[in-house]
Amino acid sequence: MDAIRTEGLTKHYRVGFWRPRPYVALEGLTLEVRQGEVFGFLGPNGAGKTTTLKLLMQLIYPTSGHAEILGRPVGDAAVRRRVGYLPENPSFYDYLTAEELLEYVGALFGYGPSARRARAARLLDEVGIGAERRLHLRKFSKGMLQRVGIAQALVNDPEVIVFDEPMSGLDPLGRREIRELVLRLRDRGCTVFFSSHVLADAEALCSRVAIVAGGRLAAVGQLADLVAFQVRGWELVVAGLGPEAVERAKGAGLVMRATAVGDGRYALELPLSVAPERALAELTTGGARLVSLNPLRETLEDFFVRQVGAAPRDRGLD
Amino acid sequence: MRVIGHVAVNVFKESVRDRVLYNLVAFAALLIGASYLIGQLTAGQDVKIIKDLGLAAIATFGLLIAVFIGIGLVWNEVERRSIYSLLSKPIRRYEFILGKYAGLALTLLVNVAIMTAAFYAVLAYLATQFPGSGAVDPGLLRAVALIVLELLLVTAIALFFSTFSSPFLSAALTFGLWVIGHFNADLRNFEAVVQSPAAARLARGLYYVLPNFAAFDIKTQAVQALPVPGSYLVATALYGVVYIALLLAGAVMVFARRDFK
Ligand SMILES: Nc1ncnc2c1ncn2[C@@H]1O[C@H](COP(=O)(O)OP(=O)(O)OP(=O)(O)O)[C@@H](O)[C@H]1O
């Protein structure tokens, strides 16, 4: 049984007042997230990520298609006992404190007063909300609200966790803490399905990713399969080289691209066809000194840019 | 059921923290000030003015609470996006609506109870000033009971509108219905004054469909100590409950279909 399964999930919005026309927010998304996976759901702005996650929480109803969580249709209220959801840019009741909010959520799950107090305290510790937990949420900063949002998603020790941009609004420290939290959740056996723009997060956390663009699935798979991680050339940084020497090396086909990086240094990109030893030998005879030599690999970002660039753009509007 | 209770308590908490209960202070001040004046002016032959004033004040303050909280109950939750995380919990949409309604009903009940207690405290004071005036009349409670029912109906109307329209529009529609509902009986007699049978039928149709708020108003009878048959109270209560149930069913149906985008 998959943690999350969607089949031809489609959402059209009607836009335009006089002559409403369907606008494709999501089209035919078929996706499986296995149990225990950390799964990254990537895509540019407006790709349909939030739409998908809202469909999974049944905050919106699909135009067509079907979605399941833990083998049950998403409409099943019982399955929500086993799910945690962080909405995009979360916002809660201004008049409650962080503590009270989590206790309220605990009450909705049917925990008794002492159990919900204990859970609230533990989770607020876990997401790094200290004494501020006694402040009303209207006084919370964006990042603090984001942390509270993560905490409220975890009150019921969910088996399946759906995060909409968990890192949004967090400072570098917070990002690292949430990364570690996600890994801890994975180690406890949770499935984490999260949307993000931050590819570094996906690279650090995910076993698999999907890329959506223009409301359609552009790619899905193991990170290692999508991004070959193969060496696609070398980056050579040298010092003590004149601009003419650089031009000559370019002319000879040794160097694809040269970027001056200051202090008379150049970062030179070598094609895969040129052995770095050979290029280095040629350049050092011209007086260059080696600063560093690194392999260039395809990153998730390269792949992402390629996929998104190739995605069809027709969404129903002219 | 348990979930509905938690949602209701949260609504109550919100209204307390939004300082809704402050209106009680205004109510008490109004009542005490007025009774003081009456005590000075009319040498006690008319405790009835205080009774009139007290009941009218309970109805009016209650109406304001019912409308101004009711219109925001669902709308604010959607606008502030707190609904997203809430509905991802094991809570069904109808439980959300019923919980919101129960919470506001609880707020109203507490408010009316406190106002009524203050009202009777003032009456008890007047009874010591003017012995034999029959100031502390338990019969007034019948009027209060129907006021409560009326407020519960107003709340259901406001909540119903709030599931699909903005607070401003909801407030306008709710107040509109409230005003029409108080002149509802005139619609029934419309056929006496219009020529067209179609207009008369329309008026009669509206009479049956629109809430008949006038039915809940027995303030005059209570103050004048006129008899109100028990059967009337029961029938009115039944009418109110059925109307409220239909409105809540409508609100649940609208809300259950909504996309939260
Ligand atoms: N209520 C709505 N009415 C019309 N179109 C909508 C509505 N909500 C979303 N859309 C459209 O659906 C598309 C997908 O939106 P969605 O919020 O899912 O994007 P996203 O991938 O989450 O983007 P981001 O990275 O910016 O959060 C967008 O093009 C958006 O314009």
Ligand SMILES: [Mg+2]
């Ligand atoms: Mg989004």
